[in-house]
Amino acid sequence: MRTGKLLATEQDRNGTSVAIRHIDEIADSPVVSFFLKHLAKLIDNGFALQLVAGTNRHQAVYAEIDGVIVGHIVYEYLEQPVRTAWITLSAIDENYKRRGIYTMLHRHFELRIRAAGAKKIASSVHVNNLARQASCEKVGMVPIYYRMEKEL
Numbered sequence: 001m002r003t004g005k006l007l008a009t010e011q012d013r014n015g016t017s018v019a020i021r022h023i024d025e026i027a028d029s030p031v032v033s034f035f036l037k038h039l040a041k042l043i044d045n046g047f048a049l050q051l052v053a054g055t056n057r058h059q060a061v062y063a064e065i066d067g068v069i070v071g072h073i074v075y076e077y078l079e080q081p082v083r084t085a086w087i088t089l090s091a092i093d094e095n096y097k098r099r100g101i102y103t104m105l106h107r108h109f110e111l112r113i114r115a116a117g118a119k120k121i122a123s124s125v126h127v128n129n130l131a132r133q134a135s136c137e138k139v140g141m142v143p144i145y146y147r148m149e150k151e152l
Contacts, residue, residue, distance in 0.1 A: 013099045021063075023059060034072060057077065061105050071105055074087070086122050123136065125143075
């Protein structure tokens with residue numbers, strides 16, 4: 001199993017050492033089980049999901065404490081109309097929230113994607129996922145359109 005390249009080691013709000021890592025392809029990496037666990041949680045909560053499998057283009061910036069993944073931002077690049085880093089799924093383990101870990105991850109995520117030539121960050125967020133909406137706003141993301149649907 002492959003591990004990601006160490007980008008930085010930082011302290012969270014509790015003074016715990018957090019390793020921030022990046023991996024170019026999440027397949028066969030320790031990120032997969034954390035990703036699937038949090039994807040299942042979104043499904044259980046009834047949040048709409050985008051198709052995430054099959055591209056082999058997903059990368060991740062993730063956080064580890066004592067070798068255990070406690071958060072990640074999984075993303076891929078879309079090229080139309082400009083190079084955009086599309087966040088597929090971001091999550092922080094329930095036991096590590098409110099410690100500044102998402103802010104750390106997002107800072108390093110932005111550094112990576114800027115260096116790769118990205119001009120935008122985008123993500124789908126379910127209308128009822130208030131926690132995700134708040135985390136997006138905290139890092140400067142704003143809603144640009146709403147998708148409207150009707151069940152038949």
